[in-house]
Amino acid sequence: MIFEPAERVLLPTKDLLSYIFDDPPYDQDKPIYIDTHNPSRTISCNEARKLIRRLIAGLRASGLRKGDCVLIHSFNDINYSILVLAIIGAGGIFTGSNPAYTSHELAHHIKSSESKFLITEPEILDPLTFAAAEVGIPDHHVWIFDNLGQPIPTKRQSWKELLSFGEEDWVRFDDLQTAKSTTAARLFSSGTTGLPKAVTITHHNLIAQHELVLGVNSRPYPLFTTFALDHQENYTLSDTGLQISRIIAVPVFHASAAPVTHISTLKAGNVAYMMRRFDLEGYLSTVERFDVTDLAMVPPIVIAILMSPLSQKRPFLRKVRLAACGAAPLDKDVQARFRSLMGDDSPFTQVWGMTETSCIATMFPFPEHDDTGSVGRLIPNLEAKLIDESGQNISAYNVRGELCVRGPTVTPGYYKNQEANAQSFDNEGWFKTGDIAYCDRETRKWYIVDRRKELIKVRGFQVAPPELEAVLLSHPQVIDAAVIGITIPGATTEFPRAYVEVCTGSARAVQGIDGWRQICWLNCEKSQRKDSQASLEEDAKKEVESGAIKPRL
Incomplete structure (x- = not known):
C-alpha cells in the first residue's frame, strides 16, 4: 500500500522565469x-x-556560465529575490547562507555548493573574505550588496555595477525533462544526519511547490467595500477583493521561506x-499597519508573540486571515493559545515539509481549521509510504513508521554526495x-510524532524528545527548547539533555535551573512514569537553531 494524494494536477514544463513573468494576472506596476x-x-x-534582465547581462559579462553557482550571503532585502532570479535566469544556480556563519562554516558551504561567485553585505564581509581566500575565489568574483547605501570597502565592487551592461533575456x-534536470538552487539541509548538505532543487521542483501549495489552494477572501472621493468631491463605492499579503521575517536563504518569497x-x-531581521515589535506593527493577511511562521515566532505583553495590549492579529506554522512541531495547546489572538474565522494550522521537499509537503487548505496537532494532508501529486527500521513497507492507517515521500517537489538528491543519497533514497x-508519522484512517490527517533515531532509551523505556520539549515550551519563560539523548561514563542507560533558550535575564539563578529540572521530572512522570534525568544548559540558542537537534524544514 502507498498513501495517495487526494488530487493530481498537470504541471507547467517551462523554465522558472518564464513561468513567473509570462502574462502575470495582476497589475504589474503595483x-x-x-x-x-x-x-x-x-x-x-x-x-x-x-x-533581472539587466543583472543577467551583468552576470554573463562578468564571467558567469551555465551551471555556475552564486552564493548570496545577506540578510533579507527587497532586492534579494531579484538577485536570486537573475542568477537562475542567467543559467546559474542560487545558494544562500546564514549571515551568522563563521568563516569555517562559510568555507564548508562554498565548497559543498561549488560556488564560483559571492554576493555579500559590508557588515558581514570579513568572514566571507577569509572563506573565499581558503577556497580560492578571486576578489573580482565578489560583489558588495550595498542595498541600503552602505559604504563600499576599499578595492571592492558594488553589485550595482552589474546593472551597467544593458539587458539580456533569461x-x-x-520541456518537462529539461525542467526536471535543470538545477535552479542548492539549498542546504542537515538531512536526517550529519553536516549540512547541498540539496539540488530544480526548476520543476520550485514550480511544483507553488502550483501544488498555493496554485490549487486559492484564498477566497471576502470582498470588502471601499469609498473614494473623486475630483468633483463625489463619493464612489466599489467592491474590492482583499489583497493577499505576507510578512517575510524568516531568513529567505532557507527553504522555509525561499519558494514563497522568490x-x-x-x-x-x-x-x-x-523584514531585514525579525524583531517582535516591528513584526506586530507591520501586520497591523498593512493589514497583512497571511502569516508563515516558525515556533520561536509563535512563542515570542505569546510571551510578549504587546500581544495582550492590542489586537495586532485580529485581521489576519490565515496563519500556518512549520519547521518544528508545535504543541496543540500553544497552537490554540495563538489561534485565540486571531479573528474568529481565521485558521491557524501546522504544515510539514523539508528542504528536500522544496518546503511544504503536507498542509490544510484554506479555510479548514485543526486543533488536533496535525500537520495536514498530502499536497497534490505527492505520494507517501511508511517503513519500519529495516526499510520494509508497513503502510497502513493509524500505524507509525518512518515517512517516505515521492513526487514532483522532492529533490533529485544531494549534490555530489553519493553516501547521503544512498542513505536517503531507496x-x-x-x-x-x-x-516518524502516522495517518489517521478517518480524517486522512498526518501526525509527526518523532524523529528516527532520536528516541532516548532510559532504563529500557523509550522517551520521545518532543514530549519533553512540549512541556518545557509551556513554561512562560522558555523561548525555545530541544532535547537530545546523552550517555554518561559508567552509566548503563541514556539520559535526556535539554537545551533551553530563556528570556533575557530569566532563570539565571540556581533555583531557576532546579525549576527546569522539576519540569522535566514532571514530564517523565506524565509520560507513563518513564524514569529519566535531565541535564539542562542555558544560552544554547546556536545548538537549537543549527538544525542538528531539530533538522526539519
Missing part, C-alpha cells in the same frame, strides 16, 4: 516587495523584470513585506524523511 523599515522602498513586477525552455510573490502578485525513488 508594489510587490515592500521594505517594512522604509515602505517607500518598493519593487513592482515590471521593475523586477527589468532589473534562459528559456518548455517565486510565489511575483507569480501570484501577493505583496511581500520584507531504489524506487522514495525519499526517507527521518520523521
